Ligand SMILES: [Ca+2]
């Protein structure tokens with residue numbers, strides 16, 4: 001939990017530092033046919049956040065306690081009670097639900113385990129008393145329980161992957177190496193969207209490489225931003241990008257809603273970010289992509305601050321990636 005709090009505080013610091021209102025002004029957008037850009041010329045759209053306050057966490061840290069044992073959750077609830085973050089009534093209720101789940105898991109009764117986890121998750125997501133705590137935790141406990149539901153086989157992971165050849169990234173003058181996309185996966189456990197991207201070995205510089213996950217959540221090319229770049233024509237018949245999740249060192253995961261050609265709506269920095277071998281791993285709450293069912297079409301583009309799009313995955317003209325229950 002300490003890690004999450006640090007990340008959250010960093011995100012809040014970023015929010016305070018970034019002129020979000022300016023970024024959301026649609027008149028500030030121009031189309032170059034390359035990377036979606038801002039007319040004030042910083043070369044990226046939506047604009048990258050300041051790198052100040054960035055917290056990098058390792059892959060190992062990022063996975064704790066995403067698939068946490070129920071015991072860890074129990075411990076966190078007790079700590080929250082001790083620290084006065086939870087009232088005794090709410091803490092008791094949660095500990096009771098956690099105890100039920102724990103006993104069901106120990107008994108090996110799959111049906112009872114899944115029912116207990118479901119009611120625990122529902123309480124974490126809906127109890128009014130937890131609203132304040134969730135605001136602090138970023139619904140991290142709900143994320144943990146959702147991960148448990150997947151690992152216990154209660155719900156399927158909804159997932160899809162895409163690949164792209166190595167060696168096809170645009171050689172951009174003044175940038176070396178050029179981030180060459182080779183793989184990406186988008187998954188949903190019903191609470192979080194989990195995004196991973198991999199670059200060809202030797203082409204990944206975590207200080208410059210950025211990606212946009214272009215998500216067509218309603219799988220309708222007629223809604224959202226048409227296609228995969230600011231020209232609004234490339235792959236417009238393949239992808240209607242309803243949400244963009246930007247991932248890279250210059251930004252924590254930053255999720256934008258898109259209502260049309262170069263027309264951003266709301267944005268949020270919520271989520272987690274980690275540098276892994278030859279790539280990134282990030283999570284964003286499903287609530288930021290319209291509480292989508294997780295079944296979606298997607299493509300991924302790479303770039304650096306100030307460049308056009310350097311690689312498209314899958315290549316232009318190819319079908320988009322699609323997620324489905326595992
Ligand atoms: Ca590539």
Ligand SMILES: [Ca+2]
Nearest residue numbers: 220223224240
């Ligand atoms: Ca769409």
Ligand SMILES: [Ca+2]
Nearest residue numbers: 217292293295
């Ligand atoms: Ca969907």
